[in-house]
Amino acid sequence: xxxxxxxxxxxxxxxxxxxxxxxxxxxxxxxxxxxxxxxxxxxxxxxxxxxxxxxxxxxxxxxxxxxxxxxxxxxxxxxxxxxxxxxxxxxxxxxxxxxxxxxxxxxxxxxxxxxxxxxxxxxxxxxxxxxxxxxxxxx
Amino acid sequence: xxxxxxxxxxxxxxxxxxxxxxxxxxxxxxxxxxxxxxxxxxxxxxxxxxxxxxxxxxxxxxxxxxxxxxxxxxxxxxxxxxxxxxxxxxxxxxxxxxxxxxxxxxxxxxxxxxxxxxxxxxxxxxxxxxxxxxxxxxxxxxxxxxxxxxxxxxxxxxxxxxxxxxxxxxxxxxxxxxxxxxxxxxxxxxxxxxxxxxxxxxxxxxxxxxxxxxxxxx
Numbered sequence: 001x002x003x004x005x006x007x008x009x010x011x012x013x014x015x016x017x018x019x020x021x022x023x024x025x026x027x028x029x030x031x032x033x034x035x036x037x038x039x040x041x042x043x044x045x046x047x048x049x050x051x052x053x054x055x056x057x058x059x060x061x062x063x064x065x066x067x068x069x070x071x072x073x074x075x076x077x078x079x080x081x082x083x084x085x086x087x088x089x090x091x092x093x094x095x096x097x098x099x100x101x102x103x104x105x106x107x108x109x110x111x112x113x114x115x116x117x118x119x120x121x122x123x124x125x126x127x128x129x130x131x132x133x134x135x136x137x138x139x
Numbered sequence: 140x141x142x143x144x145x146x147x148x149x150x151x152x153x154x155x156x157x158x159x160x161x162x163x164x165x166x167x168x169x170x171x172x173x174x175x176x177x178x179x180x181x182x183x184x185x186x187x188x189x190x191x192x193x194x195x196x197x198x199x200x201x202x203x204x205x206x207x208x209x210x211x212x213x214x215x216x217x218x219x220x221x222x223x224x225x226x227x228x229x230x231x232x233x234x235x236x237x238x239x240x241x242x243x244x245x246x247x248x249x250x251x252x253x254x255x256x257x258x259x260x261x262x263x264x265x266x267x268x269x270x271x272x273x274x275x276x277x278x279x280x281x282x283x284x285x286x287x288x289x290x291x292x293x294x295x296x297x298x299x300x301x302x303x304x305x306x307x308x309x310x311x312x313x314x315x316x317x318x319x320x321x322x323x324x325x326x327x328x329x330x331x332x333x334x335x336x337x338x339x340x341x342x343x344x345x346x347x348x349x350x351x352x353x354x355x356x357x
Contacts, residue, residue: 007342021220032265036221061320062254064261091340101220109260137193138242138266139216 002045003071004094012076012088018042022099028135030066031108033115039128042095043104045071050125051105058118063110068103069096103133144197146188148172148204151181159227168225172202172211174232182230189228196278198241199233210235212273233273240307242266243277245314249285253317258289262315267295268307277301284315292316 018040028034037043048067055065071094078089098104105122107115116132123130151162151169159169168186173179182202192200193213202209211230219226233239245267254260267280280300282293296310 005341007344009344011340011343023220026220027218027222032262038221061257062259064259101222108262109254133222135265136218136222137196137216138244139193139198139213 002049002094003067004045005070005072008074011074011091013073016097018097018099020099022101025068025103026101028103028106028133029068031064031106032110032135033108033112033119034068034103034106034133035119035122035126035130036133037098037102037104037126037128037130038100040099041128042073042075043069043071043098043127044075045094045096047125047127048096048104051122054121054125055105055107055118058121059107059110063114063118064108066106066108068106069098071096073097098128104130143199143201144192144195145201145203145208146184146192148182148184148202150204151183154181163224163226168228170228170230172209172230172232174211175234177232184228186225189225193225198276199273200230202230210273212239212241235272235274237273238270239273239276240268240270241276243269244279246279246281247315248281248283251284251287251317253287253289253291256289257320258317259320260284260315261318264295264308264312264314267298267314269300269304270307271301271304275301275303277304282314287315287317289317289319 020040026036048069048071052065052067059065073095074091075093075095076089077092104126105119107118110118112134119130119132148170162169162183163186166186167183168189170182170184171179172182182204193216197213199210199212202211210233212233213228214231215229216225217227218224243266245262245265247262251258251260269277269280271277280298282298284293287293293314293316294310295306295308295312295314298306298314300306
């Protein structure tokens with residue numbers, strides 16, 4: 001089942017805009033390699049789940065996978081062939097707001113070649129251009 | 140221990156974002172040199188030299204300011220949001236015989252037999268905070284995982300550190316362990332009979348309270 005908040009203060013949220021680059025969550029923190037988004041937008045809970053399943057199948061119990069984003073935002077939609085008006089639609093799905101530079105997934109406990117293969121497969125499931133990043137030099 | 144690296148720096152005249160951006164476009168990195176109760180100096184140095192030094196694991200560098208050499212620790216690096224370029228560097232003056240606290244990378248060596256037996260390698264600690272002499276900062280601390288079976292753990296207290304190096308982390312902190320492989324937890328396709336159906340929407344905070352109040356009023 002895709003990720004979703006357990007409790008929320010409001011069922012529906014305004015759309016907002018995704019501007020700028022990420023200044024938080026933009027480097028590898030937990031694993032050794034990460035998948036960094038190069039574009040901004042909404043990442044649906046289904047896409048996160050698809051990435052998780054792909055990575056889990058590749059890992060087969062080896063290594064560790066970290067999901068760095070969570071779908072906090074509800075996205076509403078109105079049914080087809082509905083007349084305009086009558087208020088805001090009902091929540092359709094949940095999405096994570098992703099800025100350019102955010103690390104979406106991380107893997108650890110595996111060699112670089114395997115991590116590259118794993119995250120390349122995950123990248124296919126993402127709606128953004130992504131790239132592989134490794135840990136920054138520790139200073 | 141990383142080799143000594145000399146970086147040629149120039150004093151930076153002027154302040155501000157526009158000047159810093161101009162310098163970065165020209166292939167330079169703005170920085171600052173401070174410490175030891177002496178004056179804080181704004182500096183600028185070629186980006187390529189700094190990147191090369193960092194890539195080779197340099198932590199303490201000799202700063203060449205027009206002939207005068209000064210030993211400094213690379214205290215902080217600021218990166219652009221995508222992690223491509225270094226935006227700013229902090230140098231802290233150090234003496235060769237001074238003891239300093241720095242983070243050192245932990246490097247895993249060998250193949251854990253537990254992993255070949257199907258276990259999962261978990262490394263919660265990637266850097267170790269150590270206290271050592273400024274001139275003898277280890278490039279990395281090697282952790283031999285060649286004898287790590289499933290369920291075995293290496294703690295900070297088990298690490299073999301070079302002479303004169305003291306770990307500052309909690310001695311009981313886990314560096315690396317091999318755990319049992321986790322079974323793939325997939326959501327069941329059909330709900331078990333008698334089980335409550337999982338709600339498709341999250342609970343709304345305050346809604347239950349409001350409904351109860353309405354019922355009480357009625």
